[in-house]
Amino acid sequence: MIEMDKAFDFKTAQSRWYATWEAAGTFRADPKSPKQPFSMSLPPPNITGNLHMGHALAYSLPDVLARLKRAQGFDVAWIPGVDHAGIATQIIVERKLKEEGTDRHQLGRDKFLERIWAWKEQNQLDIENQLRRLGASLDWSRKRFTMDPDLNRAVRKVFVEAYAQGRIYRGPRMIQWDPVSRTALSDLEVKHVERQGKLWHLRYPLADGAINGVGDIVVATTRPETMLGDTAVAVHPDDERYTHLIGKLMNHPLTGRQIPLVADGFVDPAFGTGCVKLTPAHDPNDHAAGLRLNLPSITVIGFDAKMTAEAGAYAGLDRFECRKKIVADLDAGGFLVKIEDHTSQVAVSDRTNAVLEPLVSEQWFMNVKDAAQQALQVVREGRITFTPQHHVAVWEHWLNNIQDWCISRQLVWGHRIPAWTCGDCGHLHVELEAPIKCAECNSTKLEQDPDTLDTWFSSALWPFSILGWPDETTDLKRYYPNDVMCTSYDIIFFWVARMVMSGLTWTDQVPFKQVYFNSLVRDESGAKMSKSKGNVIDPLEVMDEFGTDALRFTLISMSAPGTDIALSRTKLESSRNFCNKLWNAARFVQINLTDEVTLNVEPELGEAEFWMIGRMRDVIQKVTAALDEFRFHEAADLLYHLVWDDFCATYIELAKVNLTHGTPAQKAAILHFLDILLRALHPMVPFVTEEIHEAVLSDRLAPGESKLLAERGWPLDHPVLAKQGGDASLIPRLQDILSAFLRLKAENGVDPAKRVAAACTIIELAPFAEALKAIARLESVDFTRGDLASPTRVVGVVSGGTIALELAGLKDPVAEKAKLEKEREKLLKELEPLRARLADESFVTKAPEAAVAKLRGQAEEKEARLDQILALLR
């Protein structure tokens, strides 16, 4: 027999079991199995990352589902993988090159890619092993990487077909340019941050001299450096201050160019002076206005964020340096009217935090308007459900306002765009495979587009590409659509929306039926974890300090849908203590077992057993229902109290006599209960339960049962749970009087360990005399219907009777009377609203019968207690 230590050694347990499960193939899906399939795709973590607390949560919750479904008899396919994370990865490897004194341009595209692949191999292993440490029951035989050859094939197929259908097109458009990573970004990768800046008021002189005494137009701008590209000044058409000047020309203060005053509705008359300069090449609003008004566009800032040749004297300057110089020059020239402080929203890159430059550039785009409508439809129709539901509102808003998606990136790391341009005739070929020669002119001078696709382009295909799409594979037929997608709500647009759109477009099916959005994990004061704040809690450290099970249980029990999680040490301690409690309960059971006690022995059931069975049946039913609806916190809470309060505090205490001196049949009952509890808890705390299972149960199983708890069934239909019998009210009443005895002792200053004689009027509990004596430390218990009041006894009132302790020397009649009077007052106070409500005609007639009956029951109970107190006081 394996000896169990006094405290659960989680370190040993969590390093042993994963390898065992993996070797046994416990988590491997089997398409040939007669079982019903249940499938999920792991949101692929970036290869750049270490496991952080967000992952720990996002992967613990689906693991609960995967383990539950496996236990319920499903063929579970939970498929892992990692994401190549285009920008993030390239930034990291480029940083490494910089440390080595080189860069990607020196290295060249091919060598640079080699470096990234090498780095990826190592990092992928790290993150995969971290997932194993977390206990995530993934089918590693099906693991994927977003840049695997067959996933690349899926990407190319989608690109080529979408191009043929006109969904994908190329063209010059204004995009957000990240000058640090030197790539275009999609709107979603742009973050708007509030920055303290200035508002410069600049004078643009009217070319034909003053009109009505007004010699110039004053514009307000937050970006003076772009004025070199101004091709107009705009006002609101209804702004009466300026209507008479519309169409007049101005002299540009720096370039000397003449530009007109134009009117356009986008101008906010309340902003600054009501006049804004128009720079179509460097501002999205100006760009749109420029197109509407047919204005020329002059690009003065380049892709390196430096001023171009068009900037004349300022050419070559960094954009922010240029700003300073321009302001100084304007000031010197008398064109600077004033400078105000101004907070403005600055667009920065989500990844690099670089201030973005809106630039017109040749990029690839995807029109997703139709797909968006379909995505809206399937959610409205309930073909995909969201938990929590309130995310539907955001979903609706975003998809209804969706813009074309800029999918090309000027990066090396990613899926290369399958487009080739003919060097001779300029024809564009979008093909699955590299063409040998130009179909138009037979030239062999074909050059592939150097750009790669947005990382999310391949992620969007994840649920079906990992199953072998576009081939009609066995896996695709069986595991697609996925049943559940568990992910974070912060990537609802980046990922979830795009998966739904591409799933509908390319497979004509929803990619998954239910989406569960997990919360974000915050620190204990509710602040977002960030490296700069220094409040990051590392899940790897937590697993070392408190155990993986404690971490998982904490995250699960705090996962109430819709609220973020404030992770705290105390909560982790509490979960660790819970695992230890379970461990010790099992240890106590194990110590008292003899070899002949096995799960094959028909258990002998008494009152306590029937009560415990009832509790387990009730709780496990509720847990099953809660997990079905993603109410993880509720499931965890129910099991916590089932183990701690019902099994440990109540049942084991009552069963101690049987456990230590009972027959094998009596002990078998306890063994069955432990078996049921372990199976119910395993999805949440797999390591401690598997460890206990090995120590206590693996030698006592029925023939044919797996020795691995991870392979055993969900206990809901366990035959022992179906047993009925006994008087369900007995144990709660016993608990009540136990507590009352202890309270009487405490109130009267009796040492809890001191054994005193006791009496009780509830004679139905006489069979529990031994347990009562042991738990409440009583000398004896006299069960009698008679009056317990006596000069030597202190008396207490419980539900349905009275109890007494023989305290000859210790009794203080005055204090006792005072206590009873106090209780009488308390009862009267509690009864007051009850009596009032029951006397209320409208309540009794209008409220549902059950509500009235319940209240009446409560009132009767209290009245009875009051009667007993009054009798004792007489």
Next chain:
RNA sequence: GGGCGUAUAACUCAGCGGUAGAGUGCUACCUUCACACGGUAGAAGUCCCAGGUUCGAAUCCUGGUACGCCCA
């Protein structure tokens, strides 16, 4: 500017039409033969504010206030 969410015990949070709960902390006591990562008893709350609906509201509705997040 628009949208979403949250306000409940000292702290972190459940509950979301029948009259308030958990974990932690706090107070007192207990090293009792599974567990001090334990046990027993106890104190602790105008359920953010103001209206409304209802026999009845922490719970539903309306309007505030505060905080958080998302979008523009």
